Amino acid sequence: MKKHTLLTLLALFFATFLTAQSESDKLVGIWEPSNGKARVKIEKIADKYYGKIVWLREPIDPVTNVPKVDKNNPDESMRTVPLKGYRMLKDFVFKGSGEWADGTIYDPENGSTYSCVIKLKDDNTLDIRGYVGVKALGRTDVWKRLEAKK
Amino acid sequence: MKKIQHWLLLLCLLPLAAAAQQRDTLPPTPAEEDFSEYENLGFADEAAKRYCSPKILDLSPTRFVSLGWDWQQPYQAEFSPLGAFAGDDSPAPAETADFQATQGLRLSANIPVISRNSFVWQMGANFWNINYNGKIQTENQNAAGLTNRLFTRGLRTAGINTTIFKPLGEKQFLLLQGAADLSGDYTFSEFQSLRYLRYSGALIWGKRPHDRLQWGVGFARTYRVGELNYLPVVLYNWTAPNRKWGTEILFPARAHVRRTFNARSLLLAGYELEGQSYRISNLSDAEQSLEIRRGELRGRLEYQRQLGGFIWMALQVGYRYNYSFNADYLPNDGQEFFRGFFGDQRYAMLNTLTNGLYVNISVNLVSP
Numbered sequence: 001m002k003k004h005t006l007l008t009l010l011a012l013f014f015a016t017f018l019t020a021q022s023e024s025d026k027l028v029g030i031w032e033p034s035n036g037k038a039r040v041k042i043e044k045i046a047d048k049y050y051g052k053i054v055w056l057r058e059p060i061d062p063v064t065n066v067p068k069v070d071k072n073n074p075d076e077s078m079r080t081v082p083l084k085g086y087r088m089l090k091d092f093v094f095k096g097s098g099e100w101a102d103g104t105i106y107d108p109e110n111g112s113t114y115s116c117v118i119k120l121k122d123d124n125t126l127d128i129r130g131y132v133g134v135k136a137l138g139r140t141d142v143w144k145r146l147e148a149k150k
Numbered sequence: 151m152k153k154i155q156h157w158l159l160l161l162c163l164l165p166l167a168a169a170a171q172q173r174d175t176l177p178p179t180p181a182e183e184d185f186s187e188y189e190n191l192g193f194a195d196e197a198a199k200r201y202c203s204p205k206i207l208d209l210s211p212t213r214f215v216s217l218g219w220d221w222q223q224p225y226q227a228e229f230s231p232l233g234a235f236a237g238d239d240s241p242a243p244a245e246t247a248d249f250q251a252t253q254g255l256r257l258s259a260n261i262p263v264i265s266r267n268s269f270v271w272q273m274g275a276n277f278w279n280i281n282y283n284g285k286i287q288t289e290n291q292n293a294a295g296l297t298n299r300l301f302t303r304g305l306r307t308a309g310i311n312t313t314i315f316k317p318l319g320e321k322q323f324l325l326l327q328g329a330a331d332l333s334g335d336y337t338f339s340e341f342q343s344l345r346y347l348r349y350s351g352a353l354i355w356g357k358r359p360h361d362r363l364q365w366g367v368g369f370a371r372t373y374r375v376g377e378l379n380y381l382p383v384v385l386y387n388w389t390a391p392n393r394k395w396g397t398e399i400l401f402p403a404r405a406h407v408r409r410t411f412n413a414r415s416l417l418l419a420g421y422e423l424e425g426q427s428y429r430i431s432n433l434s435d436a437e438q439s440l441e442i443r444r445g446e447l448r449g450r451l452e453y454q455r456q457l458g459g460f461i462w463m464a465l466q467v468g469y470r471y472n473y474s475f476n477a478d479y480l481p482n483d484g485q486e487f488f489r490g491f492f493g494d495q496r497y498a499m500l501n502t503l504t505n506g507l508y509v510n511i512s513v514n515l516v517s518p
Contacts, residue, residue, distance in 0.1 A: 030191060034267035036200050036320075037361070039188050055188040062391050072413040084185055107518070109207065110413045112460070114518050124195040127266075130518045132460045137214050139518050142267040144198045146191040 024094035026120055030054065031143040033128070039146060042089065049100055051089030053108075059084065072111035083108055092118060105130045114138070201267045201317035202358040204325075208389045208396055208410050210418065210454055211462055211516035215259045218512030222252040222470055224284075225504040231292035232433070232440075234496040241500055245293040249503075251283035254304070256512070260313075270315040280305045294433055294499065296442075296477075303335040305428045305442070325354040325366060325385070331373070334429035334441075345484030346429050346439065348373055354385050362389040362396075374403055374423040376445030376474040378488050406452070414456035421449045425473070427486075438479040440498055445473035448508065457513070466510040472503040 027049050031040050039055035061068045068083045092103030098120035105116040105128065114130035121127055124145040131138025205212075228243035235241055260274035282300040289297070309331035316324045328351040336342035350373055356366020366385035371378070381402060389396040389410075396408040398418065406420030425445035433440040450468025457463050477499035480486060489495050 030188060032191075032193075034201055035203050035361070039191065041188070054183075054185055055191075063393070074414075085183060112413075112518065122195075124193070124198070132214070132515065132518060136261060137515070137517070139262060139265045140267075145194040147194045149190050149192040 023096075023098075024100075026098075026123060027092070027094075027100055027118065027126070030146040031126060032146050033143050034141050040088065040143070047093070049089070049092040049094070049103070050087050052085055052087045053083055054085070056084060070108050070111075072108060074111050089116070089118075092116075199268075200320045202320050202323055203361075204270055204315040204317075204323070206358065206364045206387050206389055207361050208393055208408070208416075209387060210398060210408065210416060211514070213258070213260060213462075213514040214517055215515040216257065216512050217514075218256040218464075218510055220254055220256055220278075220280075220508065220510045222249075222508045223506035224248065224250045225252075225506045226287075227297070227475070227503045228501065229294065229296045230500045232294045232498055234498070235500045236494070236496060237500075239500060243288075245289040245295075245297050246287045247284055247297040248287060249282055249284040252280060254279035254281050254306075256510070260311075262517075268317060270313075272313045274311045274313070276307070276309050276311070278307045296430065296433070296499070296501075299335060299430060299432055303337070305333070305335055305444070307331050307333040307426050307428075321357055321359060323356050323358060323366070325352075325356060325368070327352045331426060333426040335431055336429075340431070342429060342431070343484070347484070348378075348427050348486065352383055354383060356385055362391070363387070370403075372403070372425075373427055374425045374445065376425040376443035376476075377427060377478065378486050379490055380488070416454050418452040418454070419450075421447060421468075423447055423473070427478075430477070433477075434482065437482055439482045439484075440477055441480055442477050442501075443474050447471040447473050450508075460516050460518075462514045462516050464510075464512045464514060466508075468508055469505065470508045471505050475501040475503050477501065 025044060027042050028044055029042060031042060031051070032038070033040070037057045038053050040051040041054045042049055042051040056068060059067055069079060070081045070083060070086060071079050073079050073081070086108065088106045088108065090104050092100040095101050100118040103116050103118070104113050106113045114132065116128065116130045117135065119127040126143040127140050128143055129135060129138050129140045227247050227249055229245045230241040231244040233241065256278045258274060258276040260272050262270065262272050264271040281304045284301065286297050309329055311327065311329035314326040318324060328349070330347045330349050332342055332344065332347050334342045334346065350371050352368055352370035352372070354366040354368030356364060358364045364385065364387040368383045368385070370381050370383045372381060383403070384399065384401040386397055386399040386401070394410055396410065397406065398408055399405040402423060404420065404422035406418040409417045411417070423445065428442040428444060430440045430442060448468050448470050450466045452464055452466040454462055454464045476497045478495070479498045487495060
């Protein structure tokens with residue numbers, strides 16, 4: 001009887017631990033913003049989630065004819081960093097109930113960084129809301145999960 | 151004994167298992183990443199769709215909140231007596247004045263209600279105040295006293311507006327705008343009845359072929375020339391491949407050429423039509439309402455610059471051409487009539503203002 005109780009408790013502990021892990025890791029993957037101009041790989045690094053650009057629809061700058069760089073960054077020292085591989089989502093923490101918060105999103109089009117919250121609408125859809133100060137002053141973009149073409 | 155050893159082993163393995171998970175999520179030693187694996191991907195959800203964005207590259211920032219001040223150079227005005235005048239009549243002025251100061255506060259706010267890929271809905275409110283100051287030069291027995299009324303009460307507009315952007319797939323969209331404005335010489339202690347609200351709106355169908363071009367055609371009901379009009383509209387927002395030049399056009403309401411210096415400053419050159427129909431309460435009675443049909447064409451240069459974060463400033467310097475300051479009698483139940491460009495309804499007053507320079511400065515909280 002004691003053995004069975006201990007087994008059950010251990011099984012419950014493992015199940016809860018792994019479920020929490022799998023719930024938070026649903027954010028991990030390759031995602032495409034609504035404009036289709038880029039693909040972002042979201043990965044987990046030490047309990048936080050980060051997203052980097054891994055594909056660009058127009059990877060070459062039509063003005064300079066070289067791979068696009070972060071030319072609009074307010075920090076001049078960052079303006080030669082290639083956009084491919086650029087980490088545009090940073091420091092997201094899983095809050096439960098399909099939400100990741102406390103992070104920021106960077107827009108290389110204008111060099112602005114916004115506060116951001118991410119919600120998992122379903123396994124293949126994210127609501128990414130960038131905002132200015134309060135969430136009401138923001139915009140939601142819907143990102144779709146990508147996978148290898150069948 | 152063996153069973154106890156089993157459990158002890160299991161307990162020891164638990165933290166190791168957790169640690170193993172954590173080590174697996176740490177990035178490997180940095181190396182040249184192969185991005186080619188991200189080329190041939192498709193939506194995991196086959197029903198997923200793409201939608202066109204309401205913006206194109208390098209458009210001037212959308213303003214959430216704007217706080218501004220508008221000032222006009224001194225000018226002269228001539229106001230006719232009250233009567234019934236054809237548009238090409240030339241009645242002798244009953245009062246003339248020098249307007250030394252025409253200035254006032256301009257506030258607006260636009261807040262997204264719904265902001266998604268497939269639907270954007272925004273609500274806004276605005277308040278514009280115009281204070282007049284100056285000196286009456288001449289006034290005869292037929293004068294309506296409009297100059298004195300403007301000096302003592304000024305004019306103001308308070309309104310609400312809504313904008314809906316509905317993408318029709320990746321390349322096409324519908325844009326719907328609507329507004330209701332209350333304009334007149336009212337004060338907040340002597341407010342104006344809401345039956346004098348004036349309604350305007352526009353519906354545009356458009357296409358967004360790529361990230362640097364957005365165009366559309368549609369129809370508008372507008373007070374931008376001071377009185378009610380129905381006009382076709384053309385939308386043409388474009389950015390050059392070099393990202394330095396562009397246009398922002400919503401014809402005939404406004405049209406600008408844009409020079410983008412960098413992500414934090416730009417210059418617009420063009421014009422905007424402004425107008426409203428202002429009720430003058432002391433020249434109205436139980437039967438009819440007198441409304442000034444104020445319409446202005448403002449040619450200008452506008453410099454916009456980021457001050458810090460999401461705070462931008464805008465400085466306009468331009469020339470104000472007076473399109474109309476005539477007045478109409480309207481039924482006092484708030485009804486409107488349509489004269490357009492070809493109607494022959496009589497004017498209650500025919501008024502002229504000379505033209506001059508203006509300056510407008512604003513501080514704006516802009517949208518992501």
